[in-house]
Amino acid sequence: MTQKLRIGLDIRDLRIAKTGSKTYLEEIYHQFKSGNYDCDLVYFDTSFAVYTGRFKLLKLVEHIRFIIWKQVILPIKARINHVDILFCTDYFVPYFTPGFKAIPVFYDAFFYEYSSHYNSSWLKLFKWIGVNAAKKAPLIITITEYTRNRISHFTGIHKDKIKAIHLAPKKMAVAEPEPGYVPSFSMPSSKFILHVGTLEKRKNLVRLIEAFKLIHLAGHTDYSLVLVGQPSPKHDMDDSEAIHETIHRLGLKDHVITTGYASDNDLAYFYKYAEMYVFPSINEGFGLPVLEAFHHQIPVIVSDNTCLPEVGGDATLCFDPFNVEDISLKIRELIETPGLRQELIQKGTKRLKLFSWEKNTQELIKTFQSAVNKF
Structure with missing residues (x-):
């Protein structure tokens, strides 16, 4: 009997995400919570409040806490909970993934196309940790063929490692x-x-x-x-x-x-x-x-x-x-x-009729299973 796929979902971003990324995580979270899919789910969240204000010192502290969450706490939680796949919908996955595979979502290539619009330190962090960790991942999820091509173009990640799965209305x-x-x-x-x-x-x-x-x-x-x-x-x-x-x-x-x-x-x-x-x-x-x-x-x-x-x-x-x-x-x-x-x-x-969150989630699970079997 094939062992049921065990997926860990990082839901910390529900506290701070906005617009499209918030919609994505909310909808995927609700789909998984419905229990309509043949897999086991584990949800990972921080027990600390997330700072979303504009005070620079506290923003810096929050950035440090974010790095600790992604690169230390989250992989420990994933390892302890014996997940097969750790799914992160906010571009960032752990660099080290002992005993599990991490898959990120990249929604666009705006970090490259509009680099002047982002904090230079955060941009360096994204390219140094975010992109390099994504390169180690078995797959990257994105949302259209257009973004798949753009992400591949800017990051140098081969398009075969990037999977486009369409969204649905919120x-x-x-x-x-x-x-x-x-x-x-x-x-x-x-x-x-x-x-x-x-x-x-x-x-x-x-x-x-x-x-x-x-x-x-x-x-x-x-x-x-x-x-x-x-x-x-x-x-x-x-x-x-x-x-x-x-x-x-x-x-x-x-x-x-x-x-x-x-x-x-x-x-x-x-x-x-x-x-x-x-x-x-x-x-x-x-x-x-x-x-x-x-x-x-x-x-x-x-x-x-x-x-x-x-x-x-x-x-x-x-x-x-x-x-x-x-x-x-x-x-x-x-x-x-x-x-x-x-x-x-x-x-x-x-x-x-071609777009639904049910189809999206089913395609995600098939992709996760493929990543576990192939890599």
Whole structure:
């Protein structure tokens, strides 16, 4: 009889993770907790509170504690609990793995592509410990073929050691608003274009706003633009100042809503009632809002680069994200062609069936089993 696979999951990151990485760990954690999979699970967490403030000395102390957790405490726990696989969803795995195999998740190659946006000491630590430990791992998990290629390109790790497993929509973003719910934001019109994501430069929102101005100049003044998301906590990455300057320069302050943080009900409302979702990003690791928009039967328009065509497939309309005119033309095409709108909705509903957290977890377990048997 084959021994049941024993997986250790590092859940310390649930205390500090944000956006996509938090979604990933939460969803995988809930899948494993469901007991629907033929494996044994052990969860590893720290007993100490994790500091998430901005005081430099305490941040330094927390970084040291993180290293001790990853490189000392976690491998000891994994060894004591006799796990076959230690799964870490935050890029970092232990360098030494006595009696078990460690597999990390790399969501993107931003540490290389936007190196100036990261603390130089943390970046050195990532490359020195994180990348070298990943090179020792039997496999690395990533989330799209695009990121697989980028990670291989920058790290020198052969693509055969990198496995791409697609994500799925997060539960919060596919929920329905409560009956009769009215958003806490004043909506300038019943028709609106939606974007959800942090206000980072790579999101390319200034060009989206400029394209939206062209939509108004073309006569579609009954549309507004809703930008859901908070400013980036990293100054070099944040684009909120340029976004607000563009809104005022183009005279759109009564037509563009920047919501900042949106409650679950607000987010559900926006997804449910948006006329379309526009994703103008110039670099993404996956692009979960594409699937969330599919779920809510919203037609989706995306940039024609990075991973977005891979995720959206033929269910999206694509544009050149560096060309404001092209962004505007694709939005107008969707507004002025009702048949196209319905076609994209139908294709999106069909494509969404390819993505689920159950499939993701099943593929993870198969990959773990392969790593145990092969290496």
